[in-house]
Amino acid sequence: MVFNSYVFVVFFAVLLGLHNLPLPWRVKKINLLLASYLFYAVWNPPFVVLLWLATAVDFLVARRMAREQRPGPRKLLLTISLALNLGLIGFFKYGGFVLENFTALLHSVGIAFQAAKPDLILPVGISFYTFVTLSYTLDVYRRQAEPEPSFLNFALFVTFFPHLVAGPIVRPADLIPQFKTPKQASREQFLWGLFLLSLGLFMKVTLADGLLAPAADSVFGVPFPLAPLDAWAGVLAFSGQIFCDFAGYSTCAIGVALCLGFVLPDNFRYPYAAIGFSDFWRRWHITLSTWLRDYLYIPLGGNRAGSGRAYLNLMITMLLGGLWHGASWTFVAWGALHGLFLCAERLGRGWASRRAAAPSAQSAAAVVLAGPNAGVYRASLLPAFSPGENLTRFGLALGTLLLVNVTWVFFRAADFSTAARLLGAMFGLIPGGKPLLTTIDLLKVGVLTVGLVGAHWLLRDSSLRQAAARLPWWLLGAGWATLLVALVLTQKSSSSFIYFQF
Amino acid sequence: MLTTLSKAAALASLLVVAFVVGRETQVRRADYGLSYNDDDSLWASQHRRVYADGPLAGPVLIGSSRIKFDLDLATWTRLTGQVPVQLALTGTSPRPVLTALGNDPNFRGTLLVDVTDQLFFAPDGAPQERKAHERLRAWPKWSLAQQASFWLDQKLESRLVMLDEEELTLNAFCKKLPLPNRPGVRSFPAFADNFATNGADRQSAFTASFLRSPAQQAQMKAAWRKLGAAETKRGAGGDTLLAQLRGIKRAVDQIRGRGGRVLFLRFPSTGEFLAAETRCYPRALFWDRLLAYTQAPGIHYADYPALAHFDCPEWSHLAPADAAAFTEALVPLVSYEL
Numbered sequence: 001m002v003f004n005s006y007v008f009v010v011f012f013a014v015l016l017g018l019h020n021l022p023l024p025w026r027v028k029k030i031n032l033l034l035a036s037y038l039f040y041a042v043w044n045p046p047f048v049v050l051l052w053l054a055t056a057v058d059f060l061v062a063r064r065m066a067r068e069q070r071p072g073p074r075k076l077l078l079t080i081s082l083a084l085n086l087g088l089i090g091f092f093k094y095g096g097f098v099l100e101n102f103t104a105l106l107h108s109v110g111i112a113f114q115a116a117k118p119d120l121i122l123p124v125g126i127s128f129y130t131f132v133t134l135s136y137t138l139d140v141y142r143r144q145a146e147p148e149p150s151f152l153n154f155a156l157f158v159t160f161f162p163h164l165v166a167g168p169i170v171r172p173a174d175l176i177p178q179f180k181t182p183k184q185a186s187r188e189q190f191l192w193g194l195f196l197l198s199l200g201l202f203m204k205v206t207l208a209d210g211l212l213a214p215a216a217d218s219v220f221g222v223p224f225p226l227a228p229l230d231a232w233a234g235v236l237a238f239s240g241q242i243f244c245d246f247a248g249y250s251t252c253a254i255g256v257a258l259c260l261g262f263v264l265p266d267n268f269r270y271p272y273a274a275i276g277f278s279d280f281w282r283r284w285h286i287t288l289s290t291w292l293r294d295y296l297y298i299p300l301g302g303n304r305a306g307s308g309r310a311y312l313n314l315m316i317t318m319l320l321g322g323l324w325h326g327a328s329w330t331f332v333a334w335g336a337l338h339g340l341f342l343c344a345e346r347l348g349r350g351w352a353s354r355r356a357a358a359p360s361a362q363s364a365a366a367v368v369l370a371g372p373n374a375g376v377y378r379a380s381l382l383p384a385f386s387p388g389e390n391l392t393r394f395g396l397a398l399g400t401l402l403l404v405n406v407t408w409v410f411f412r413a414a415d416f417s418t419a420a421r422l423l424g425a426m427f428g429l430i431p432g433g434k435p436l437l438t439t440i441d442l443l444k445v446g447v448l449t450v451g452l453v454g455a456h457w458l459l460r461d462s463s464l465r466q467a468a469a470r471l472p473w474w475l476l477g478a479g480w481a482t483l484l485v486a487l488v489l490t491q492k493s494s495s496s497f498i499y500f501q502f
Numbered sequence: 503m504l505t506t507l508s509k510a511a512a513l514a515s516l517l518v519v520a521f522v523v524g525r526e527t528q529v530r531r532a533d534y535g536l537s538y539n540d541d542d543s544l545w546a547s548q549h550r551r552v553y554a555d556g557p558l559a560g561p562v563l564i565g566s567s568r569i570k571f572d573l574d575l576a577t578w579t580r581l582t583g584q585v586p587v588q589l590a591l592t593g594t595s596p597r598p599v600l601t602a603l604g605n606d607p608n609f610r611g612t613l614l615v616d617v618t619d620q621l622f623f624a625p626d627g628a629p630q631e632r633k634a635h636e637r638l639r640a641w642p643k644w645s646l647a648q649q650a651s652f653w654l655d656q657k658l659e660s661r662l663v664m665l666d667e668e669e670l671t672l673n674a675f676c677k678k679l680p681l682p683n684r685p686g687v688r689s690f691p692a693f694a695d696n697f698a699t700n701g702a703d704r705q706s707a708f709t710a711s712f713l714r715s716p717a718q719q720a721q722m723k724a725a726w727r728k729l730g731a732a733e734t735k736r737g738a739g740g741d742t743l744l745a746q747l748r749g750i751k752r753a754v755d756q757i758r759g760r761g762g763r764v765l766f767l768r769f770p771s772t773g774e775f776l777a778a779e780t781r782c783y784p785r786a787l788f789w790d791r792l793l794a795y796t797q798a799p800g801i802h803y804a805d806y807p808a809l810a811h812f813d814c815p816e817w818s819h820l821a822p823a824d825a826a827a828f829t830e831a832l833v834p835l836v837s838y839e840l
Contacts, residue, residue: 001647006654008647042647191507210673438689439681465503473506477513484518488525489672491539491665 001039003197003252004205011039012256019260025182029152032260036161040125047123050088055158057084058133062140062147074141081137085130092123097327125165127324131291133158136172138295145172153179160262162253166246168267169287175262183261192465195480196255199464202483203248210490211448212241215441220412220422225433231425233437235405237445238412240452243272246285272404272453273460275396277341280404283460288324292317311346315339325411330419334410341403394457401453522664529663529670533711537699538659539667540592543652546641548704551587553608560584561836562609564599565616567592568769570706571698571819573614577829588704590616591633595624597750598634604753610760612840617768617792617800619783620730623737623746656702669696691725694718707822713815722816723774731774731817737783747795754796763840766792766800770809770828775817799839806835 001008018031041048058081065077106112136157139145148154157176163169185193219226219234226234250267257264267287274280281289297317303310315336322335406423413419424430437445459467468476538544552562561584563569569590579585589599596615603609616622624630659665668674683689697712712718723731737743754764768789771779783789785802793800803809808831812824820828 005647005651006658007651010654042650043645045646188504188507191504191511194511195507206672210671214673435684435686438683438687440676440679443681444676469503469506471506473509474513476506477510478517480510480514481517481521484514485521486672488518488522488664489670489675491667491671 001042003249003256004201007042011035012259016259020184026152028182029156029179032161033152033156033159036156036159036164039161040159040164043124050123050126051129051159054085054088054130054133055155057081058137058158059148059151059154062137063149065137065140066147078137078141081134085134088123089126089130092126094323094327128167128169129158129164131169131288132163135169135291135295139172148172148176150179160257162257162260162262163264166249166253167285167287168250168253168265169291170264174265178262185259185261189258189261193255193258193260195468196251196258198255198480198483198487200248200250200252200255202487203244203251206483206486206490207448208241208244208248211444212237212244215437215445216241216412218436218441220414220418222436225421225430226425227433227435228425228428229442230436231422231433233442233445235409235412235422235426236449237441239272239401239405239408240445240448242408242411243268243452270456270460272401273397273456274400274404275393276345276400277338277403278345280400281338281342288321292321296320307350311343314342314346318342330410330413330416333416333419334407337407337410341407397457398453525664526662529666532696533709534663534666534669534696535699535709536660536663537666537668538656538702538704539665540700540704541667542637542640543644543648543655544702544704545589545591545637546644546648547652548587548589549637549641550644551585552589552603552611554587554611558583558585559611560586561612561614562587562603563590563614563616564596564603565590565614565767566594566596566618566621567706568618568771568819569614569616569767570700570704571708572769572825572828573767573832574822574825574829575701575703575705577826578833581830581833585703586614590704591637592706593621593630594633595621595628595630596634597622597746598631598638600753601749602638604756607760609757610762612763613757613765614836615764615766617766617789619737619779619788620733623743623783623788625738625742626746660702668700691728692721693725694721697722706819707825708815708819713821719816726775726817731778733778733782735782737788739787743788743791747792750792751796754798758798764796764798765836765839766796766798767832768800768802768804770803770812770814770820771818772814773817775814801832801835801839806831809835 001011015031015035019028023031037048037051040051061077061081065074068074068077136145136148136154140147148157153176156179157170157172160170160175216234216238219230220238247268254264254266265287267285269283269286271280271283274283297313300313300316301309302313305313318335318339319332320335322331322333322338325331325334406426409419409422409426413422421430425433471479551560554560560578560582563573563586567590570588570592573586575586575588590596591599600613600615603613621630664670677690678692678695694712694715695718696709697718698706698708700706757764766789789800789802801809803812809828812820812828815821
């Protein structure tokens with residue numbers, strides 16, 4: 001089931017009704033759990049079994065691990081959880097990719113080998129819910145969390161439908177405590193939740209599917225070189241599309257959860273106003289980047305084993321992060337580029353901070369690191385950036401966005417030849433490129449890109465809630481109505497969210 | 503914040519309801535009628551009927567827009583008791599669907615194939631095949647959630663004219679803006695507003711307002727000139743055509759081998775469109791060759807006085823009343839051929 005469907009409207013209305021009845025909290029949780037299984041099963045019923053398997057095994061493994069003191073058996077139990085979760089992803093998501101590359105490798109050394117291509121359906125959300133359960137078993141293994149004694153609470157933590165298929169990737173500490181006491185949205189939460197749901201649907205249906213996808217699909221779908229303007233417009237269209245689609249989903253998920261009285265973590269924080277790639281990853285798919293930081297980068301050693309090792313750990317993390325998105329070398333290339341840009345940024349900052357080791361510069365850095373965003377900076381993979389003049393910051397943000405768009409080419413292109421052709425066109429390296437997009441398509445992309453970047457820049461150090469609180473009620477109401485009217489005028493898009501395929 | 507949100511929510515609700523009521527009133531006053539969105543779900547809902555068996559199992563119809571307009575489903579049902587399965591796709595070659603049905607071991611019904619030359623004989627992998635491939639990819643994955651949503655959607659679409667995606671959306675509005683394009687940019691010509699509707703059974707029909715408007719018909723003719731009615735280049739022959747014919751024959755033989763039946767149909771065209779089709783796809787080199795190569799029966803409208811006297815208001819499709827009469831004349835001919 002997708003949020004942008006009539007059946008979800010009915011499903012949600014019924015669930016809200018049940019959730020607000022004077023029923024015991026345990027009954028309400030069972031309702032939520034059954035509703036979550038139904039939400040998943042109406043896509044493909046047999047795959048609910050995989051969800052049950054991951055839930056049951058990890059619940060039992062974590063309970064046993066917490067009681068076990070001996071390192072050997074504890075490691076064995078963790079290995080069971082890792083093998084199951086990573087095995088599921090490996091089989092369904094990477095089986096075909098591995099076979100394809102194995103076949104290509106044998107052919108390259110002259111060995112004729114052809115295996116039947118497995119025709120596997122990728123279970124929706126598998127990359128997300130396996131990471132959720134893994135974070136639980138890993139936290140219990142590292143004794144950073146106690147196992148949850150209630151199977152109902154744990155099952156609901158894994159399966160809670162707002163986050164189930166495309167995140168946010170919740171941690172046990174984010175959600176399990178919320179199930180321990182009765183939750184019902186206050187009027188304010190409910191209304192704000194509905195607003196977020198409206199905004200998320202507007203972003204997905206109107207902006208991503210309605211206005212940006214056609215230009216992106218056209219540009220990435222042609223087999224010939226394009227004029228630079230068209231190439232850039234297509235890439236910017238995809239850049240807008242993927243943000244509006246994915247952040248739209250997360251916004252819907254957060255809104256829906258809030259309507260039921262639950263708080264999910266933010267997943268996006270105006271990434272197209274990021275200054276540098278480390279800032280980008282503090283703003284884009286935040287729950288994935290923090291998951292990779294906490295369960296991959298830091299266990300690999302992070303930056304504690306010297307610079308060389310830090311760069312290696314960064315690259316490994318980003319390469320695997322790229323591969324997480326899909327079984328294709330273009331996703332790996334996307335991850336590699338982000339890794340390279342992060343490394344280059346780290347190198348540059350290290351050099352700059354060594355050069356500017358004067359007392360005045362140190363105190364400026366100390367102010368930043370003690371400021372309101374200090375926790376964010378300290379939590380990042382890389383050292384914090386000292387803010388400068390607004391114009392310089394804006395210029396750096398645009399520079400970051402330019403490079404992010406270069407990486408999006410690999411993310412969206414079906415293969416490297418398409419990516420190479422598009423990049424060549426973008427930078428004017430291929431003469432005779434053809435114009436493709438109509439004037440109206442160019443205008444749509446232009447207006448929406450400026451609007452999106454502008455909105456991100458204005459809100460980068462704030463929040464939507466704060467911005468909404470500053471508006472008079474009639475302006476907020478008119479804006480809300482505009483979102484809904486635009487949704488009605490765009491009509492239904494029955495397309496699923498881009499991140500469902502990951 | 504609660505007071506702000508409450509008042510904002512109330513205002514938003516009021517404005518949205520006012521918009522919906524106002525918009526629905528406006529489009530009905532502008533003579534727009536109910537039309538069902540011809541999307542993946544509607545196609546899938548038809549496709550699931552292709553396996554129906556027995557004397558009342560309707561023929562499966564594949565092709566382009568001509569069979570959607572010109573074969574009147576209600577007339578067919580009235581005369582035969584059968585409910586046809588309409589799988590034709592506007593502006594699209596039916597060959598991918600023919601291939602898919604040929605490869606489907608469970609399909610053994612009757613297949614009527616509309617041959618609109620420039621679409622039917624479009625090269626493999628051409629843009630004219632895109633929609634067919636999309637539909638073929640989507641229908642096996644038509645999930646329970648999508649089916650439930652479709653059922654709800656049909657309830658709304660049967661009551662609200664404003665839900666017409668082709669004519670009344672933001673994108674439809676943007677497409678109609680008179681903004682000139684850069685030289686070299688190929689854009690789809692603007693069709694006349696509100697020229698046709700699509701039924702829940704995928705029956706297409708011209709609207710009454712279109713049939714009353716010479717200006718709109720002229721606009722459609724101008725669009726057709728950009729989409730083939732002014733074409734002078736002969737359709738691909740030689741090895742390209744031979745490869746296509748082989749693929750078609752294979753599918754036809756597969757269906758007939760399972761006890762199914764296949765019949766090709768050529769619907770009427772007039773004026774400049776007919777001239778272009780005659781020029782670019784001479785009958786002897788394409789239609790006649792198709793029938794000879796596949797050894798499948800075919801009905802060409804020009805061969806039968808009962809079918810040959812109809813006029814197409816915009817050169818390419820029949821008006822609803824004529825479609826009913828055309829179908830009434832076609833039914834006995836199809837029975838005879840099959």
